[in-house]
Amino acid sequence: METSVQSNIKIEDDRTGLSVETLKRAFADNLFYIQGKYNAIATPNDYYMALAYTLRDRLLQRWLKTVKTYLDRDVKIVYYLSAEFLMGRHLGNSLINLEIYESVRQAVQASGLNLDELLEQEPDPGLGNGGLGRLAACFLDSLATLEIPAIGYGIRYEFGIFNQSIQDGWQVEIPDKWLRFGNPWEIERPDATVEVKFGGHTEVYHDDKGQERVRWIPSHTAIGIPFDTPVPGYDTNTVNTLRLWKAEAGDDFNFQAFNAGDYDGAVSSKMRSETISKVLYPNDNTPQGRQLRLEQQIFFVSCSLQDIIRNHLRKYKNLENLHETAAIQLNDTHPAISIAEMMRLLLDEHKMDWDVAWRITQRTFAYTNHTLMPEALERWTVSLFSSLLPRHLEIIYEINNRFLNDVKTWYPGDDALLSRLSLIEEGQEKQVRMAHLACVGSHSVNGVAALHTELLKHDVLKDFYKLWPEKFINKTNGVTPRRWVLLSNPKLSALITAKIGKTWLTHLDELRKLEAYTDDPVFCKDWHQIKRENKAKLAEYIQYHSGVEINVDSLFDIQVKRIHEYKRQHLAILQVVGLYIKIKNNPNIDIVPRTFIFGGKAAPGYFMAKLVIKLINSVANVVNKDPDVRNRLKVVFLPNFSASLGQLIYPAADLSEQISTAGKEASGTGNMKFTMNGALTIGTLDGANIEIREEVGDENFFLFGLTTPEVYDMKAKGYNPQHFYQTNPELKAVIDRISMGYFSSGDTELFKPLIDSLMYHDDYMLFADYQAYVDCQERVSETYRDQKKWTKMAILNVARSGKFSADRTIKEYCDEIWHAKPVKVSLEEYTQAHATLKG
Known part of the structure; x- marks a missing residue:
C-alpha cells in the first residue's frame, strides 16, 4: 500500500502539474x-475552453481543500451579498494568481497558438453595472489573497448588462449572451x-407548545440552483467560492395542460420563474419591471440565507x-x-422567539451604503410588498413598531423624528424604506x-447616526493591484518589481x-517609454474599432464610467467644444494636442444620459473631420466599456477625469485604477x-x-445658472454653438432638452x-509640456x-466589522488523503 500511495501521489501531481510539458499535454x-x-x-x-478547463483543473485541488478546511475547523465565514459581481475575465486573472502566466504562455506557444488571442476569446460577463460590481470582485480577490474564509452570493444572470453599440451616435442596447458557448469556470450544484x-x-x-406562529402559504415558488465559481487568491492556496443562483420553476411542466393543447400554459410557470434570473436590472419604469427587481x-437573498x-x-x-460563525455584508440596499x-427564517422555519431572532440578526448583518443619490x-x-411578500411586510x-416604540422612549414627543426614522414612508402611496x-x-x-461617510452621518442618514453613532464607520474603497496593475500593465509591473x-503586490x-x-533619468525614461507603448496599444484598438487615427504623443484625457448627469461627462464635452471654438477662431493657435476618450453605458431608461452620449459622438463627428484641427484635437467614444476594456x-x-459634482460621488474606484x-x-x-x-x-x-459646502450654500441661496451663461462669454459661445445645431446638422431641437436642463436647472452645477x-x-x-515634470508626478502618484489597495480595505472590514481571521490552507495533508483514497 505504501508504494501505491506514493505512486498515486506522483500521478496526481503529474495530472495537474505546472511544468510546460504537463500543461501542454493537459491542454491537448x-x-x-x-x-x-x-x-x-x-x-x-x-x-x-480547453485552456480554461486546464486552469480550472489546477484550481480544483486548492478549491476543494479550502472548502474542507473551513468545514473541519471552527472558522468565521464572511458572506458577501451583492446584486452585482463584475468579475472580469477569469483566465488571465487565474494565470496571474497561480503565478503560471509564463509557463502557460510557453505551453500554448509550443502548441502552435498565441495566448493573447486565446485570452480575447473569453467573454467578459456583464453581471454588474459598474463600480459596485467591480468593487465586489476586488473584495473577493482580496479576501482570498488574505486567506479570509468567504463566499460571495449573487445572481447568475442569463443576460448581464447589455452590450452597447453606437448607431448614428446613439446608444443601442444588445443582449449580453455571455453563456452562449458555456462557462468553463462554473460548476453546477x-x-x-x-x-x-x-x-x-x-x-x-x-x-406543539401552544405558542402562536405564522405560516406563509405562497401562491407560487421558484427553485434556486447554485453555480459555483472558484476565486483564487494571489500566492496562496486559498480558493474561495462565488455562488450565483439560477432561478427555475418548482414545477416547470404542466403535463395535463400540454395534453389539453395549452402549450404556452404548460410551461408558463417555468417561464415566469426563469425570468427572475434572466437579465441584470430590468427597466423599472413599469410596474412589471419594479416587481421583477424585487423578485430578484x-x-x-432567500437562496443565500438558506444556504x-x-x-x-x-x-x-x-x-x-x-x-x-457568520458575518453577512449587505453590498448596498439591493440585499436589504x-x-x-x-427574521422570517428564524421565526417561522426555526421556531425562535422574536427577541432571540432579532439579536442574532442584528449581530450578523452589516450594511455598506454606496450612494448619496436619493x-x-x-x-x-x-x-x-403585500402582494409579493406578505409575510415580510x-x-x-413589527420591526418598525418595536423600533419606533424605542425611539418614543428615547425622544418623547418628537413626532417629526419618528416620521423621518420610520421604515414606512407615508404619502399618497406608502413605501418601505430599504x-x-x-x-x-x-x-x-x-x-x-x-x-461619503461624513455626509451619511450628517445628512442622508443623520437621524440614525443620532441614535447609534457607534454603528457608523468609514471604509474607503480599494481595488486589487493584481488585476489592475500586474495583469493590466505587465511592463510597468516588471519595471517596478x-x-x-x-x-x-500584496503590500501595496x-x-x-x-x-x-x-x-x-534611466528609470524615468523607461517609465515614459512604457506609458507611450501602452498609449500606442490603445490607439491601435481605437483605430481598429472606431476608425479614428490617434496621435500617440497627444495627451490622453480619459473619462470612462457609467454615464450619469452627476458624473458630468457633459462638462468635459463642453470644454472640448470650447477648445474647438478657439481653434476655429485661430487655426494657428498653439495648444497641447489632446485626445479625449469617453466610455460608459447609460441606463436604458435614462434619456438624458443617452443624450449626453449622442452629444459626445456628434461633437466627435465634427471635430475629427475638421482640417483646421490638424491632429491637435480628437474625440473618441469607446463603445461597450467593460472590465477587460478597462485593462487596456x-x-x-x-x-x-474625476469631475463629479462635489457631494454626489460616494467614492469611485476608477479613480484608484488610473492613479x-x-x-x-x-x-x-x-x-x-x-x-x-x-x-x-x-x-x-x-x-x-466648488466644495460640498459651497454647492449646498449656492443652492440654498437660489442658484441661477443663467447668470453664468450671461457673464461668461466663452461658456455662452459653447452653449450657443450647440444650440444652433452646429453639431447636429442644423437640428436645433436635438440637444434642446440637455441645454434647457443646464440653462434652467443645472442640478449638477456645470x-x-x-x-x-x-x-x-x-x-x-x-504641465504636460514639461514631460520630465509630468513623468515625476506620475511616478509619485503610483x-x-x-x-487604495482592496487588501487594506478588507483588513479594516475584518478587524473592525466582521472580526474574521485568516485561515491557512495546506495542500500536503489533502494530497496524502486523496492519494490514499485512490490507492
Whole structure:
C-alpha cells in the first residue's frame, strides 16, 4: 500500500502539474476529451475552453481543500451579498494568481497558438453595472489573497448588462449572451437547490407548545440552483467560492395542460420563474419591471440565507451562535430585504422567539451604503410588498413598531423624528424604506470614502447616526493591484518589481520605495517609454474599432464610467467644444494636442444620459473631420466599456477625469485604477478624490470646482445658472454653438432638452464649475509640456497609491466589522488523503 500511495501521489501531481510539458499535454487532452475536437476542426473558442478547463483543473485541488478546511475547523465565514459581481475575465486573472502566466504562455506557444488571442476569446460577463460590481470582485480577490474564509452570493444572470453599440451616435442596447458557448469556470450544484416563496397569504397557528406562529402559504415558488465559481487568491492556496443562483420553476411542466393543447400554459410557470434570473436590472419604469427587481432581490437573498443556515447547521446543533460563525455584508440596499428574510427564517422555519431572532440578526448583518443619490436609496410600495411578500411586510411592520416604540422612549414627543426614522414612508402611496431597514437591522453601517461617510452621518442618514453613532464607520474603497496593475500593465509591473521586488503586490505601501527613483533619468525614461507603448496599444484598438487615427504623443484625457448627469461627462464635452471654438477662431493657435476618450453605458431608461452620449459622438463627428484641427484635437467614444476594456484603458491614460459634482460621488474606484497606473487626476473634492489628493500630494493633483459646502450654500441661496451663461462669454459661445445645431446638422431641437436642463436647472452645477474646470485644464496642458515634470508626478502618484489597495480595505472590514481571521490552507495533508483514497 505504501508504494501505491506514493505512486498515486506522483500521478496526481503529474495530472495537474505546472511544468510546460504537463500543461501542454493537459491542454491537448481537454481539447480532445471535453471539447470533442482535434486541431483541424477546432475553433479559437474550442482552444480557449480547453485552456480554461486546464486552469480550472489546477484550481480544483486548492478549491476543494479550502472548502474542507473551513468545514473541519471552527472558522468565521464572511458572506458577501451583492446584486452585482463584475468579475472580469477569469483566465488571465487565474494565470496571474497561480503565478503560471509564463509557463502557460510557453505551453500554448509550443502548441502552435498565441495566448493573447486565446485570452480575447473569453467573454467578459456583464453581471454588474459598474463600480459596485467591480468593487465586489476586488473584495473577493482580496479576501482570498488574505486567506479570509468567504463566499460571495449573487445572481447568475442569463443576460448581464447589455452590450452597447453606437448607431448614428446613439446608444443601442444588445443582449449580453455571455453563456452562449458555456462557462468553463462554473460548476453546477443541483444537490444544493433551495426553494423561494412568492405571493399568497399568511395564516396564524399554534405550535406543539401552544405558542402562536405564522405560516406563509405562497401562491407560487421558484427553485434556486447554485453555480459555483472558484476565486483564487494571489500566492496562496486559498480558493474561495462565488455562488450565483439560477432561478427555475418548482414545477416547470404542466403535463395535463400540454395534453389539453395549452402549450404556452404548460410551461408558463417555468417561464415566469426563469425570468427572475434572466437579465441584470430590468427597466423599472413599469410596474412589471419594479416587481421583477424585487423578485430578484428576495430570490437571491432567500437562496443565500438558506444556504448560510444550512452550512451552519452542518457543524452546530442550533442557530443561536450564528453571529459567531457568520458575518453577512449587505453590498448596498439591493440585499436589504435580508433583514426581514432572516427574521422570517428564524421565526417561522426555526421556531425562535422574536427577541432571540432579532439579536442574532442584528449581530450578523452589516450594511455598506454606496450612494448619496436619493433615488438609489430603494423604496418599494407597500402594495407591492403585500402582494409579493406578505409575510415580510408583516415582519417589517413589527420591526418598525418595536423600533419606533424605542425611539418614543428615547425622544418623547418628537413626532417629526419618528416620521423621518420610520421604515414606512407615508404619502399618497406608502413605501418601505430599504436603507432604513438595513440601518435598523445591522450592527454596522459604513460609507465608502471619508467624505461619503461624513455626509451619511450628517445628512442622508443623520437621524440614525443620532441614535447609534457607534454603528457608523468609514471604509474607503480599494481595488486589487493584481488585476489592475500586474495583469493590466505587465511592463510597468516588471519595471517596478525590478527596482523594489515583488512584495508590493500584496503590500501595496511598498510602492513608496519608488520615490527614490523620481530623479533617476534611466528609470524615468523607461517609465515614459512604457506609458507611450501602452498609449500606442490603445490607439491601435481605437483605430481598429472606431476608425479614428490617434496621435500617440497627444495627451490622453480619459473619462470612462457609467454615464450619469452627476458624473458630468457633459462638462468635459463642453470644454472640448470650447477648445474647438478657439481653434476655429485661430487655426494657428498653439495648444497641447489632446485626445479625449469617453466610455460608459447609460441606463436604458435614462434619456438624458443617452443624450449626453449622442452629444459626445456628434461633437466627435465634427471635430475629427475638421482640417483646421490638424491632429491637435480628437474625440473618441469607446463603445461597450467593460472590465477587460478597462485593462487596456487605465495603463494608457495620461489624465484621469474625476469631475463629479462635489457631494454626489460616494467614492469611485476608477479613480484608484488610473492613479495606480500612473495617470494624473483632474477632479473635484468628491468621494475618494479627497483621499487620493491627500496621499499623492496637492501638487500632484489637478483640483478645481466648488466644495460640498459651497454647492449646498449656492443652492440654498437660489442658484441661477443663467447668470453664468450671461457673464461668461466663452461658456455662452459653447452653449450657443450647440444650440444652433452646429453639431447636429442644423437640428436645433436635438440637444434642446440637455441645454434647457443646464440653462434652467443645472442640478449638477456645470455652469458654476465651468470656468474653474477650463482654467484647471490650462494648468494640465502647461504641465504636460514639461514631460520630465509630468513623468515625476506620475511616478509619485503610483508610489503613493498604496492606501487604495482592496487588501487594506478588507483588513479594516475584518478587524473592525466582521472580526474574521485568516485561515491557512495546506495542500500536503489533502494530497496524502486523496492519494490514499485512490490507492
